[in-house]
Amino acid sequence: MKKRFSLRVLLFLTLSADFGVLLKKVISPVANLITDSLHIPGGIGTPFSISVVAAASVIAGIFGSAMFMSLIQAVTAFFIGSVGAVGALAVISYMVPGLLIDIIILLSGKIGLSDSVKIYLSSILGSVAAALTANILVFGLRGVPLLLYISVSATTGALCAFLMELVYGKIKKAVKL
């Protein structure tokens, strides 16, 4: 049977989205210390919120889940003043990775990849997409700093996917969507 956005699914996605924003907010001070020392404008906080979007979207298994969560995250970030350097363009910087995550999960499902691979792919590529979007919208990095910014985002995305994989099975069992 085809899954649809029931109230239960929407609540799960909304809570997960807000948890992602909270995680980003909590990790930000430490992340800023690291990125300052690397001379790059970011790339560590965002993958934390993106990996939550990736894992929750895989659990929900409905196309559009990541975009829905990204929209929730953009609105929440806007209201708690956590939009960072992108300002009002935060909606775009959240929605682009969301769309990409939805597409990755859809395509990897069609070729029969496991849920773990889906989480890794969407978390890493979603983080890279977020970094590239922020770079286009605000930072305008070039050369080595841009490569480092993307690399830091991808590495943090992979680390978050690794952590998500540890808890994914338990959450999926608990929420029973």
Added chain:
Amino acid sequence: MRKKGLVILIALFAATALLAVWNIHMNKAVPEDSIALIYNGSTSYIKVTDVKKEDQSVHLVNGKGEEVIVEGKGIALSELLEGYTYSSVKVVASDEFYATVSKEECDHAYLIVNSNNDLQLAVFGDKNSKRAVKKPVRIELE
């Protein structure tokens, strides 16, 4: 997948470490307490401590629409760049965040040593402090 994930993570971490070393090495090219000035493809260095600074008070507007005043010893960009021909100035921080100031704005755009003892760019009347580049390391004249 957990083992494969760990391998991917280690590979990415190694690549990041290499790039970080390269990037930090590139940043060390600018001497301490100096700003690189790039003009017509050549680079010179401005020693910040040698620049004659005067008391400045620059009014900005923060993200909440409140007025913020940046005070400290500073110099107008127009004064700092006297003698150079340019149409706009790009002020770049060590994390490559940058702001562009047009020649017309340079009279009321200042490099100020703020209350945290950090050098920062402050453009009078700027909304949302968007051009408040902190710890600039490079000025590019365009």
